[in-house]
Amino acid sequence: MEFFERFAIPHPSPLIYASMVAIGLTMIAIVVGITYFKKWGYLWREWLTTVDHKRIGMMYIISALLMLFRGGADAVMMRLQTAVPDNTFLDAQHYNEVFTTHGVVMIIFMAMAFIIGMMNFVVPLQIGARDVAFPRLNAISFWLYFAGAMLFNISFVIGGSPDAGWTNYFPLAGTEFSETVGVNYYMWALQISGIGTLMTGINFIVTILKMRAPGMTLMKMPMFTWSALITNVIIVFAFPVLTIALLMGTLDRQFGTHFFASTNGGMDMLWANLFWVWGHPEVYILILPAFGIYSEVISTFSQRNLYGYKSMVGSMVLISFMSFLVWVHHFFTMGHGPLVNGIFSITTMAIAVPTGIKIFNWLLTMWKGKIRFTVPMLYSVGFIPLFTIGGVTGVMLAIASADYQYHNTMFLVAHFHNVIIPGVVFAMLAGLTYWWPKMFGFMLNERIGKWGFWFLTVGFCLAFFPMYITGLDGQARRMYTYSEETGFGPLNMLSFFGAGLMAIAFILIVYNVYYSFRYAPRNVGQDPWNARSLEWATPNPVPHYNFSVTPVVNSSEAFWDSKKNGHQLFKDKIDKIHMPNNSGLPIIIAGLFFVFGFSFVFGIWVGVIAAAIGIFGCMAYRTFEKDHGHYIPVEEIQETEMKLEVRNNENR
Amino acid sequence: MKELFPVKQVMGYIFSLVLTAVALSVYFLDMSFEVGLTILLVTAFIQAALQLVFFMHAGESTDKKAIYTNVYYGIAIALVTVFGTLLTLIWGYM
Numbered sequence: 094m095e096f097f098e099r100f101a102i103p104h105p106s107p108l109i110y111a112s113m114v115a116i117g118l119t120m121i122a123i124v125v126g127i128t129y130f131k132k133w134g135y136l137w138r139e140w141l142t143t144v145d146h147k148r149i150g151m152m153y154i155i156s157a158l159l160m161l162f163r164g165g166a167d168a169v170m171m172r173l174q175t176a177v178p179d180n181t182f183l184d185a186q187h188y189n190e191v192f193t194t195h196g197v198v199m200i201i202f203m204a205m206a207f208i209i210g211m212m213n214f215v216v217p218l219q220i221g222a223r224d225v226a227f228p229r230l231n232a233i234s235f236w237l238y239f240a241g242a243m244l245f246n247i248s249f250v251i252g253g254s255p256d257a258g259w260t261n262y263f264p265l266a267g268t269e270f271s272e273t274v275g276v277n278y279y280m281w282a283l284q285i286s287g288i289g290t291l292m293t294g295i296n297f298i299v300t301i302l303k304m305r306a307p308g309m310t311l312m313k314m315p316m317f318t319w320s321a322l323i324t325n326v327i328i329v330f331a332f333p334v335l336t337i338a339l340l341m342g343t344l345d346r347q348f349g350t351h352f353f354a355s356t357n358g359g360m361d362m363l364w365a366n367l368f369w370v371w372g373h374p375e376v377y378i379l380i381l382p383a384f385g386i387y388s389e390v391i392s393t394f395s396q397r398n399l400y401g402y403k404s405m406v407g408s409m410v411l412i413s414f415m416s417f418l419v420w421v422h423h424f425f426t427m428g429h430g431p432l433v434n435g436i437f438s439i440t441t442m443a444i445a446v447p448t449g450i451k452i453f454n455w456l457l458t459m460w461k462g463k464i465r466f467t468v469p470m471l472y473s474v475g476f477i478p479l480f481t482i483g484g485v486t487g488v489m490l491a492i493a494s495a496d497y498q499y500h501n502t503m504f505l506v507a508h509f510h511n512v513i514i515p516g517v518v519f520a521m522l523a524g525l526t527y528w529w530p531k532m533f534g535f536m537l538n539e540r541i542g543k544w545g546f547w548f549l550t551v552g553f554c555l556a557f558f559p560m561y562i563t564g565l566d567g568q569a570r571r572m573y574t575y576s577e578e579t580g581f582g583p584l585n586m587l588s589f590f591g592a593g594l595m596a597i598a599f600i601l602i603v604y605n606v607y608y609s610f611r612y613a614p615r616n617v618g619q620d621p622w623n624a625r626s627l628e629w630a631t632p633n634p635v636p637h638y639n640f641s642v643t644p645v646v647n648s649s650e651a652f653w654d655s656k657k658n659g660h661q662l663f664k665d666k667i668d669k670i671h672m673p674n675n676s677g678l679p680i681i682i683a684g685l686f687f688v689f690g691f692s693f694v695f696g697i698w699v700g701v702i703a704a705a706i707g708i709f710g711c712m713a714y715r716t717f718e719k720d721h722g723h724y725i726p727v728e729e730i731q732e733t734e735m736k737l738e739v740r741n742n743e744n745r
Numbered sequence: 746m747k748e749l750f751p752v753k754q755v756m757g758y759i760f761s762l763v764l765t766a767v768a769l770s771v772y773f774l775d776m777s778f779e780v781g782l783t784i785l786l787v788t789a790f791i792q793a794a795l796q797l798v799f800f801m802h803a804g805e806s807t808d809k810k811a812i813y814t815n816v817y818y819g820i821a822i823a824l825v826t827v828f829g830t831l832l833t834l835i836w837g838y839m
Contacts, residue, residue, distance in 0.1 A: 302811055330822050362834055370826050417822050421833050433837035 153210025188573035196259025218628035221306025236683030241286025263353035294328030320385025383520030395462025408447030483511030504564025552594025757799030
């Protein structure tokens, strides 16, 4: 029994016990459901072992939506707790755990999964490739991310959640002040999913550099692919810093080193420093793919080519480098002198310039365009003013001397939600709606989608704009309650109301998927939006080999050229196609990583060693495995293409 | 025969041995901490560049440009990170 005591929750509450029961019941329901409908074989063959970039992308996106639900539930709990003064819905410790979980889940497991899912689905189609460069590595990336996400998500029912904030600053995160295993969970969940992300970064750089269709030079790539390339370059250069920082943190917590201690030659500020050396580029990792999606959507629905292609690319390249030059603005008040703060103030303001260029390019793309206000376009048009407000408050925060006033207040919280929600979340919803017909062969209902957009936008404004005011009035972030005399009450109640509207928006979006799945017509054809780039040249649904014939390209809008300017996309005859084989190894290795991480969190060394041996065993197996993929014969391709054509003709 | 003999690689090999010997001298010769560390840093970076160019064949494929762009980008970011950190946590700290 003693062995199991370590898994007990240090700070239990009825809410947590209720979640425990709910998790148990859900898991039983899933297992029973799959068994009852005899879907295990299907699930294993078609999804769990798949190396198809489209399916991996969809799994990323489904996981991201689940994590959005988890993080969103945390957000609503926080708003509920602070809705009235002296509230007792959550206590201090529980509140700490909730905001920590909210931050980590939303950034690492929701936003990252969403952007990587989008890149997975779209990039190979946009560059005319049949898969990514290393399909099996791609599957490992996904399953490692999933293992990390699950490890993080079980923390609150087994052993206790991390409670030192998503920034996890030492010495608060050290064993002296965080005695439970919570922060260990943080270290290992991020470490495991971070390895997956790093491999994705390498995979996509190689894919984009080496696998473009003939004729597609770098400067003829669609803008989303450009943004994906730059994003992955930043991933490859930023994530190793996180890996090392997490490793040092683990050593500090579990092996008694003093990297981040304030004694014995350690330096507690080093964590904050390393964290933001990764953390600031991470911000751009999140926002650049969003910019890419907006570029695609705005150009499609304005029915014009993207204004200022070269300046778009140039500003992204500039951002990719400058994103590594600004990290100190996250801790202006840590005690460095005016020289340091001055330098990083200036770099921070400078990075607003390339971003501003992009805003003007989008506006000029819409200028005199024939704008169609579809759901993706609504999100994009809503993004521009809201994101600009977030950007302007960002420049306010960049003024180091003024930052002494704003830092650690709700003003900051309002600012970064103001850039991340209209920036990343709106973009992901826009992209999801935009590419939905390509993914699933039907369109999402526009009417429900528009309701969702308005609920989300109004809810967002009501939830976060009041925080600018309370923040300037002195409400500190991460405070679980406040007294009535502060006068923060009414605005916080408004904020809670806004969060409620956002929750309704989420329900509407999910309902829209259900509704459209049941009722939407399936005769959408391959190009329902009258779009411009290459992914729309594939039939609907996309066959697993993507293109029966490799397309030939001579501009960034190859598909538009083929529709309007008589460009011939497919010149060759159908030939046999070489495709990678499915493999169960990725999910097995990720399962072993989960065991490894879980054992490490609790210091169960037998489990750690056994899992490590298993992981190396898998690698050794892979080394000696002969897997040359398979060829799809010409007859099979012709048959598939015929079927797709008949289907599309019937529907017309 | 001449074009079969890998002159470049042999020269690189000898040069990397020399660099190792120079680095080893830090241990055997009596010198101040600063001088020793400088020697180690300089030889280490030359050694790494040598390995990359001669033995990992960085410049010998069609990807030459991409590889070197990546390397230079990586070096730039490493320098920015290291010196930025020193500036933030030590030199500029009040």
